[in-house]
Amino acid sequence: MASAAIFSSLRRRRSPSLEAFLAPLDLTDWALVETLAALATELISSFSGKEGPAYQRKNSKSLLRKIQIFSVAMECLRENRASSSSRFPSTAFLCFKELYLLLYRSKILLDYCVQSSKLWLLLQNHSISGHFHDLNQEISTLLDVLPINGLNLPDDVREQVVLLQKQSKKSKLFIDENDELLRLKLYEFLDEFENGKIPDSLELYSFFVEKLEIRDARSCRVEIEFLEEQIVNHEGDIDPTASVLNGFVAMARYSRFLLFGFDEDDVEFGVGRHSNKNPSKGLISQEIAETFVSVPKDFCCPISLDLMRDPVIVSTGQTYDRASILRWMEEGHCNCPKTGQMLVHTRLVPNRALKNLIMQWCAAHKIPYDLPEPGESCSEGFAAVSPGKATFEANKATAAHLIKQLEDGTQNAKTIAAREIRLLAKTGKENRAYIAEVGAIHHLKDLLSSPDAVAQENSVTAMLNLSIYEKNKSRIMDEIGCLELIVGVLRFGHTSEARENAAATLFSLSAVHDYKKRIAEQDGGVEALAGLLREGSLRGKKDAVTALFNLSTHTENCVRMIDSGAVNALVGALGCEGVAEEAAGALALIVRQPIGAAAVGKEETAVAGLIGMMRCGTPKGKENAVAALLELCRSGGEAATERVLKAPALAGLLQSLLFTGTKRARRKAASLARVFQRCEHASMHYGGLGVGYAFAGNSANTRDTTFASDVSVQMSISVPVL
Numbered sequence: 001m002a003s004a005a006i007f008s009s010l011r012r013r014r015s016p017s018l019e020a021f022l023a024p025l026d027l028t029d030w031a032l033v034e035t036l037a038a039l040a041t042e043l044i045s046s047f048s049g050k051e052g053p054a055y056q057r058k059n060s061k062s063l064l065r066k067i068q069i070f071s072v073a074m075e076c077l078r079e080n081r082a083s084s085s086s087r088f089p090s091t092a093f094l095c096f097k098e099l100y101l102l103l104y105r106s107k108i109l110l111d112y113c114v115q116s117s118k119l120w121l122l123l124q125n126h127s128i129s130g131h132f133h134d135l136n137q138e139i140s141t142l143l144d145v146l147p148i149n150g151l152n153l154p155d156d157v158r159e160q161v162v163l164l165q166k167q168s169k170k171s172k173l174f175i176d177e178n179d180e181l182l183r184l185k186l187y188e189f190l191d192e193f194e195n196g197k198i199p200d201s202l203e204l205y206s207f208f209v210e211k212l213e214i215r216d217a218r219s220c221r222v223e224i225e226f227l228e229e230q231i232v233n234h235e236g237d238i239d240p241t242a243s244v245l246n247g248f249v250a251m252a253r254y255s256r257f258l259l260f261g262f263d264e265d266d267v268e269f270g271v272g273r274h275s276n277k278n279p280s281k282g283l284i285s286q287e288i289a290e291t292f293v294s295v296p297k298d299f300c301c302p303i304s305l306d307l308m309r310d311p312v313i314v315s316t317g318q319t320y321d322r323a324s325i326l327r328w329m330e331e332g333h334c335n336c337p338k339t340g341q342m343l344v345h346t347r348l349v350p351n352r353a354l355k356n357l358i359m360q361w362c363a364a365h366k367i368p369y370d371l372p373e374p375g376e377s378c379s380e381g382f383a384a385v386s387p388g389k390a391t392f393e394a395n396k397a398t399a400a401h402l403i404k405q406l407e408d409g410t411q412n413a414k415t416i417a418a419r420e421i422r423l424l425a426k427t428g429k430e431n432r433a434y435i436a437e438v439g440a441i442h443h444l445k446d447l448l449s450s451p452d453a454v455a456q457e458n459s460v461t462a463m464l465n466l467s468i469y470e471k472n473k474s475r476i477m478d479e480i481g482c483l484e485l486i487v488g489v490l491r492f493g494h495t496s497e498a499r500e501n502a503a504a505t506l507f508s509l510s511a512v513h514d515y516k517k518r519i520a521e522q523d524g525g526v527e528a529l530a531g532l533l534r535e536g537s538l539r540g541k542k543d544a545v546t547a548l549f550n551l552s553t554h555t556e557n558c559v560r561m562i563d564s565g566a567v568n569a570l571v572g573a574l575g576c577e578g579v580a581e582e583a584a585g586a587l588a589l590i591v592r593q594p595i596g597a598a599a600v601g602k603e604e605t606a607v608a609g610l611i612g613m614m615r616c617g618t619p620k621g622k623e624n625a626v627a628a629l630l631e632l633c634r635s636g637g638e639a640a641t642e643r644v645l646k647a648p649a650l651a652g653l654l655q656s657l658l659f660t661g662t663k664r665a666r667r668k669a670a671s672l673a674r675v676f677q678r679c680e681h682a683s684m685h686y687g688g689l690g691v692g693y694a695f696a697g698n699s700a701n702t703r704d705t706t707f708a709s710d711v712s713v714q715m716s717i718s719v720p721v722l
Contacts, residue, residue: 029088032096033077039103040071047110054213055121055179056113059132062174063106066139069164070099076157088151095146102138109135117226118212119248122183123240126175133173140168182211190247194390198397204255217260224252243388250394253420257401262413297578299358302338303328307362311355312348316341319351330429392430399424399435406443411452418447418458425465432469441466441479448485453494460489461501467508477515487525490532496540503532503543510550520557530569538578545573545582552586561590562599571600574609574625584613584624588631597636600628607632607647614653623665626657630672645676 048064088096109131113121121128143165148158185207192199208214214223227249231242238245301308301321310322316336320328325348328337335342398420405417421440425432440462447459463486466472476482490502506525510516520526529551532544548566551557561567567590573583587606590596600606613625633641644650657669 029093029096030078032093032100033074036096036099036103037071037074037078039100039107040067040074043067043103043107043110044071047114054113054118055125056128056132056176058176059129059174060110060113063110063132063135066136066164066168067103067106069160070103073151073153073157073161076153077151080152089147091145091147092151095142098142102135102142105138106135117223118214119186119223119252120226120230122179122186123245123248125179125183127239129173129175133171136168136171140165140171143168182207186248189251190244190390193247193251193393193397194388196389196393198393201258205259208255208259217256217262220252220256220260224249224256227252243391247388247390247394250391250398254394254398254401257398257420262405262409262416296361298354299361308354308358311351311358313351314348315344315346319354322348327427392428392434395424395431396434399431399438399440403435403438403440403443406440406447411450411455414443414447415452415455415458418444418455418462422458422462422465425462429469432466432472436466436469436472436475441472441475441482445479445482445485448482448489451494453498456489456493457495457498457501460486460493460498460505464501464505464508467505473509473512473515477509477512477518483509483518484522487519487522487528491524491528496537499528499532500536500540500543503529503540503547507543507547507550510547513554516551516554517556520551520554520560526551526557526560526564526566530564530566533566533569533573533579533583541573541576541579542582545570545579545586549582549586549589552589555593558590558593558596562596567596567599568603571603571606571609574605574613580613580617581621581624584610584617584621584628588624588628591628591631591635594635594637597632597634597640600632601636601640601643607643611647611650611653614657615649619662619665622657623662623668626654626661626665626668626672630668630675633672633675641675 044064044067047060109128113128116124143161146161148161148165151158153161189199189204189207208220214220227245230238231245231249240248299307301311301324302318303320303324306321308319308321311319312322312325313319314325314336316339318336318338320337325337329346402417402420402424405413406421409417421435421444425435444459444462444466447455448463450456450459463476463482467476476486486502486505489498490506491499493499493502506519506529510519526548529544529548532540533548536544548561548570552561567587570583570586570590573579574587576583587600587610591600607629610625610629613621614629617625629644633644654669654673657665658673659666661669
């Protein structure tokens with residue numbers, strides 16, 4: 001039987017019906033014969049023409065010849081139906097059911113060979129040949145059991161079936177020698193890259209164009225996308241391994257530009273968010289945001305924003321998808337992406353309870369959920385995402401072509417080059433470091449002001465991906481005019497995706513404290529972030545609020561935040577699910593300064609919004625809300641304190657937080673309770689907090705002097721690669 005991996009891959013691509021895997025239980029003898037005859041005829045007509053598999057031709061033709069004999073036999077049985085009143089032997093009926101399954105498995109395997117890329121078929125040459133051999137063995141077993149003499153077949157047809165029975169017993173595994181030579185040549189090219197040598201261009205031309213018949217950039221791109229799809233779909237359960245496949249992807253990408261240049265028709269692939277067949281390979285689209293909204297927030301990895309496949313807990317107690325947090329660590333980060341706290345160790349503890357909940361939710365919503373293979377370890381997961389030397393060397397060679405096009409290519413070539421640099425910068429700090437070292441940032445900067453929407457969107461997204469590498473942040477900030485142009489995209493970008501990715505870039509750059517003031521001082525930058533927070537998509541709002549939070553941690557930015565309308569936008573975001581926690585955290589920082597407290601105090605809905613979060617928010621949201629109210633009372637004067645004091649239901653909410661909140665929330669709630677205790681009318685309004693005060697006295701005796709680090713903000717993105 002063809003392996004589950006083949007069936008799984010085909011289901012991902014074509015979703016065959018249930019009949020492909022279950023025998024028809026309700027068909028009579030003759031109805032089953034009719035079905036088998038029709039199915040066999042369909043297989044022969046579908047795969048015997050010019051559209052047959054690019055490789056595995058001999059195995060495919062051999063299988064089809066066997067199916068042809070079954071087809072003839074079924075047609076004869078159909079013709080004999082009118083003159084035959086007897087039923088088939090029970091053994092024959094069981095064999096026909098098995099033949100039904102065998103024909104469908106044959107269809108799946110042949111479909112797989114037709115739909116797969118040429119490179120993939122070469123790499124899987126041994127495995128797929130083995131699947132054909134398995135089907136031959138099943139045919140042999142079936143014919144051994146089939147009561148041929150009891151079917152009343154014509155002599156010539158019966159002789160063909162008997163001959164097929166004998167031949168099937170003698171069949172051996174067949175691996176096409178020519179295909180195997182091509183497969184080995186493919187590995188030779190990879191070895192050359194592994195050893196730091198770039199393969200000869202004439203040999204690459206002979207291999208890709210003359211032998212594989214990949215004759216243009218579009219066909220080569222299809223090959224690359226198919227290999228990338230296998231890496232994503234199988235996630236480690238794949239042979240060759242993901243790291244080796246990444247090497248072949250990098251080699252194919254290099255060959256594409258070396259052999260076919262920057263074709264004009266290639267630009268179509270990058271035109272906006274509507275033209276990409278695979279959204280994950282294209283620019284950020286609304287579909288991603290809609291997917292994010294539909295999946296419960298707690299089931300999504302805070303780094304990738306995708307449904308977690310293998311949730312694990314880090315030392316800070318936060319949960320991430322294993323692959324995402326491993327990539328984060330690979331980048332050299334030693335802190336928790338969500339809290340910013342240092343990781344005291346790198347052990348990852350499986351969150352089995354959450355995984356079970358995710359599996360139940362997926363089952364309820366009929367969403368496929370692929371489990372990791374048993375025994376999959378942290379080290380194995382890390383190896384799957386680590387680039388090999390061959391991958392890096394091939395990517396270096398590709399980057400050289402791309403930088404050259406950015407420097408003196410046509411406008412279309414520059415657009416394609418920007419897109420490819422963006423894709424190269426998606427993974428691996430080595431790629432990000434090298435791309436920046438050879439001057440990509442300088443040339444990408446020029447495309448930020450391009451009138452071409454695709455060029456601008458690709459360049460700002462490439463800039464975002466490059467900025468994830470810490471050393472590249474300084475390269476971007478030191479590039480004259482680059483920050484100003486990124487802010488320009490944020491303000492006036494041609495597409496919403498470009499504006500959102502510009503906001504995410506500012507968030508990434510603002511992770512460095514010394515850059516926060518420079519970013520805030522850019523004309524219109526903070527105003528644009530505030531506008532995106534008010535009117536952007538969910539992803540855009542998250543990009544904006546995280547950038548504003550980072551800027552709020554610099555005390556000298558407070559006036560700018562007020563004058564730009566950012567305070568008003570943050571207050572408005574308190575009621576927006578998905579960004580409320582960050583908004584409350586930013587406000588808690590702003591109100592520490594009297595001028596910030598005054599500005600927040602003037603916002604009529606500020607106190608009500610924070611109270612609402614204390615009532616219905618997440619634990620971290622409640623924590624940030626009570627922290628903001630506490631600082632508003634401390635820095636906002638009597639008027640602000642009175643407004644907080646008169647807020648409805650605050651007494652009960654404080655009482656609840658004092659006993660059920662997080663550790664920080666209890667401390668802040670206790671401090672706020674003591675503020676009220678000192679107020680002139682505290683006994684009248686908050687007499688019921690006696691028990692809470694007793695608890696507060698034991699939980700917080702001093703004011704926190706490091707409030708900026710104490711604000712708890714659930715960072716929904718740590719800077720995604722796009």
